[in-house]
Amino acid sequence: MVNKNSRREKWRLARWRPWVQASFLLVWLDPLMLRWHGVCAPVFHCYSCPLATFACPIGILANSCALHIIPLLAIGVLLVVGSLFGSLICGWVCPFGFLQDLIGKIPTPKLRLPGWMGWTRYAVLVGLVLVIPYYFGDGNWYFFCRLCPAGALEASVPYSVQQSMAEKTIVWPTITKSAILIVFLLATLFTWRPWCTLFCPLGAIFSLCNYVSLVFLRFQPSNCNDCELCRDLCKHRDPSQRRGSDLRCIRCLECVQCNALSIGTVFQKQENLVEISSGPLDES
């Protein structure tokens, strides 16, 4: 009975996720017209968007690398948020993730990508966000913001519409940027959160913070009866691997419907509990 009740409560928690994401979307879309672009948000939302409240941390990192300065403010925000929540931000707060979740609800066959593809995000982070801007500046074609589909969707397209409405000369997004946006939107139909899974540099930073974040996914071996429910519930798992949480975990907390898993903090007592950050559930 106790297990049933706790399971119901956990299910309620996961059911709240779209509503939490929608609420945060209101914060990022600046209904109060605050325009605090001097401060970066911990989410992936282009600050060139006409409706952006805060700046994009990845945009700040890339531009700062191009200018050879250290963006302490952005690094501090990422450290604070990462140390508290890790990739819980990706699953519950990020507007770009929410968009992918919404598109993913369209009933099309979904392909599950192999686990090693989660490493490509680190290549994007190091290559396109840090190294290429540092050595080649922001004028080259591989500068991150020139390729970013979030920038194309949230800034370039609205800006082109804005120009056409004002009867000005329309500056269209480049072919590369438009093609990336179209491929991304199509991929969203056929796999869960392709951007977050494969390319998001912000997700890469937060998944590193999963190792040390205040909020943890906990595994209680005594409650596990190898039903594999946690693995079935996880949309980001690799079906060939036995794991409840991996590098691509966005902490959507769908898996905590399983009694062996729960969300907790590092302050809780650790008796018979195993913490899961980004590692496998078992050694097999």
Next chain:
Amino acid sequence: MKNPLSGLRFLSMRPARWSIFGFRFVPLLLFGVGTCTILYGGFFHRLPVTETIEEEFTVAEPVEPEMPMGMPPGMGPGMPFGLPGMAPGMPPGGMPGMPPEDSQPPVRFVTKIKTVETTANELEWNLNVLMTFGGIALNEKGELVRLAVSTEGPAFCPT
């Protein structure tokens, strides 16, 4: 397929378990470091930028009058000697009878372009420089230079 992260399991498990007398300090340590970084970066980390303002402004510069050879110092060109009320140094066309200190020295108007170097803490810098139209760039010397202000296009949106 071998789990590529299995070798990193120790990384995923240990840091959050580090504790002093049962108190897990790693998340709070990171939180503290992040907070200090925000405070230092936001309010004390000052960043310079050189800005060339393409604004023409006119300055009046005094002009040394051309002295005809042989004329005594203080005498304007073309001034006839011996006029009543004419003081030494008064420009040609000056009104007779006016005292010398009220007379206007000859000036020429020069057009200049402003170059300003400013520093600001990162919060203001982001807001006023990094996020504004046109943005900034590195020049050949590696200095941060603010580009000419553009009203076309959102900041850092290389379409």
